[in-house]
Structure formats: C-alpha cells, structure tokens
Amino acid sequence: SQQGEEDPQALSIQEGENATMNCSYKTSINNLQWYRQNSGRGLVHLILIRSNEREKHSGRLRVTLDTSKKSSSLLITASRAADTASYFCATDGRDSSYKLIFGSGTRLLVRP
Amino acid sequence: EAQVTQNPRYLITVTGKKLTVTCSQNMNHEYMSWYRQDPGLGLRQIYYSMNVEVTDKGDVPEGYKVSRKEKRNFPLILESPSPNQTSLYFCASSLRGTGNIQYFGAGTRLSVL
Numbered sequence: 252s253q254q255g256e257e258d259p260q261a262l263s264i265q266e267g268e269n270a271t272m273n274c275s276y277k278t279s280i281n282n283l284q285w286y287r288q289n290s291g292r293g294l295v296h297l298i299l300i301r302s303n304e305r306e307k308h309s310g311r312l313r314v315t316l317d318t319s320k321k322s323s324s325l326l327i328t329a330s331r332a333a334d335t336a337s338y339f340c341a342t343d344g345r346d347s348s349y350k351l352i353f354g355s356g357t358r359l360l361v362r363p
Numbered sequence: 364e365a366q367v368t369q370n371p372r373y374l375i376t377v378t379g380k381k382l383t384v385t386c387s388q389n390m391n392h393e394y395m396s397w398y399r400q401d402p403g404l405g406l407r408q409i410y411y412s413m414n415v416e417v418t419d420k421g422d423v424p425e426g427y428k429v430s431r432k433e434k435r436n437f438p439l440i441l442e443s444p445s446p447n448q449t450s451l452y453f454c455a456s457s458l459r460g461t462g463n464i465q466y467f468g469a470g471t472r473l474s475v476l
Contacts (some may be wrong), residue, residue: 282462292455293367294406301462302462334429339405343461349413351461355405360413 256354263360270327272357274340275320279342281343283316284324288356297325299337330361354362365390369468376444377476384439384471386454392466394457396421397436398427399450400470404454412437413460444475454457 258273261293274283282301298314300307302322307314313326327334337356344350367388376382388395396411398421408421412431426448428440437456441448452471457463 284465285442286465289474291451291470293469294455294465295467296425296464299462341406341465349394349419349460350408351411351465352408352422353406355397355403 257338257357259357260355261360262356263362264330266330266332268330270330270334270359270361272284272325272338272359274354276323276340276342276352277321278347279318279345281345283314283323284341284351285312285314285323286339286353287333287343288339290336293338309361327359330359332361332363335359335361364475365466367454367456367466367468369452369471371471372469373472375474375476376446378445379443382441382444382473384441384473385454386437386439386468387435388437388456388466389435390433390456390458390466392442392456392458393434394460395431396455396465397427397439398453398455399423400453401450409452420444438461442456444473445473449475 285297285298288294300316311328316323337358339353339356341353370385379424387415393414397409398406400406412418454468455465457465
C-alpha cells in the first residue's frame with residue numbers, strides 16, 4: 252500500500268529560487284525521512300524527522316512535519332542546478348514499524 | 364569505505380530462468396531490505412530483514428525469496444522470473460531498522476524477456 256504521496260509530481264524552477272515539495276501519508280508514523288535520487292541511481296538520505304518534531308534544518312534544506320494533517324514539506328532554498336533530482340519521502344508506520352514505505356516522488360528540475 | 368554493494372548492476376534474462384541478485388554491506392548493519400522501483404510508483408518494499416535468520420514480507424513479496432544467513436549479505440532470489448518483474452532493484456541497510464538512515468546500493472536493472 253502506498254503510504255506517502257508527493258506533490259507536485261514534477262517541478263521546474265530557475266536557479267536561485269526556492270523549491271517546495273509536499274508529502275502526505277495515511278497512517279500514524281514513527282518517523283518521516285526524505286531522500287534524493289539522481290537519475291536511476293541509489294537514494295541518498297537527506298533528513299529524518301521524528302513524529303514528535305515539527306521542523307528540522309540541514310544546510311539549505313528545511314523539513315516540516317504536521318502530524319495532525321499527516322503531511323510534511325521539504326524546502327530547498329537558493330536552489331542550484333546540482334539539486335536537479337527526484338525527491339522521495341518515506342515513512343514507517345506505528346502499526347508496522349519494520350516496513351519503510353516510499354512515496355512516488357517529486358522530480359525537480361533546476362534550470363541554470 | 365562504508366557501502367552497500369549490489370551485483371550485478373545490469374541483468375537481462377529470460378522467463379523462468381532462476382537468478383540471484385546479491386547485496387552486501389560492510390557497516391555491520393542489522394536491518395536490510397529490498398525494493399523495486401517502477402515508473403510512477405516510487406519504491407516498493409519487497410522483503411526486509413531485522414537480523415540474521417529474521418526476514419519478513421514487504422508490500423510486494425510475490426515471486427521473490429530472500430535469505431539472511433550472514434549479517435552482511437542479503438541476496439534476492441527470483442526462482443522463476445516473469446516479465447512483470449522487469450524493474451530497477453535496490454538493496455538498502457541501516458543500523459537497526461526503519462528509524463535509522465537507510466544506505467542504498469547503486470541498483471540492479473533487471474529485464475526479463
């Protein structure tokens with residue numbers, strides 16, 4: 252079953268602009284993680300946010316979590332062409348904490 | 364260097380011919396898992412393993428087998444591959460489970476003719 256759904260499916264912005272991606276999920280979670288994937292390659296971890304946290308920062312990345320709305324957002328500030336990739340959220344539900352469920356991803360294109 | 368290694372990276376096979384995709388990690392991680400990635404569907408978990416000799420089904424286990432005889436290795440076995448198993452496969456590992464950072468292999472692109 253698909254737990255996380257990303258929105259938008261695709262996003263095209265100019266270098267220097269901010270990019271915001273959203274993730275919605277269906278059931279209560281322990282943690283939510285964001286990953287990045289360059290075309291056809293392995294995923295790379297970006298940020299993990301726990302269910303009792305509301306916001307986390309890492310460099311140009313800012314993640315928020317709203318458990319009441321079952322949603323999270325990933326903000327990339329001052330984007331660069333090198334940020335072009337697909338971004339996925341992943342959740343582990345409280346009812347099945349050994350499974351990790353990924354969303355379908357947002358494809359981000361940053362134009363130079 | 365800490366890494367998850369999958370082999371082979373590319374594989375073309377025919378329907379019904381048994382194959383194994385190997386996965387090995389050198390980080391002494393307890394948790395390992397397999398995913399398949401198909402266009403528009405994101406990653407779907409096939410099987411996972413909490414530790415040696417402990418495995419369980421993910422969301423799409425049909426047609427796959429796994430084993431975890433050693434902590435570092437978690438092979439994915441397709442006993443009788445079919446064309447609908449054509450996909451991009453990823454192995455991942457983490458220290459203890461889904462609450463930890465997942466480290467992914469580079470992927471195995473499988474085509475079943």
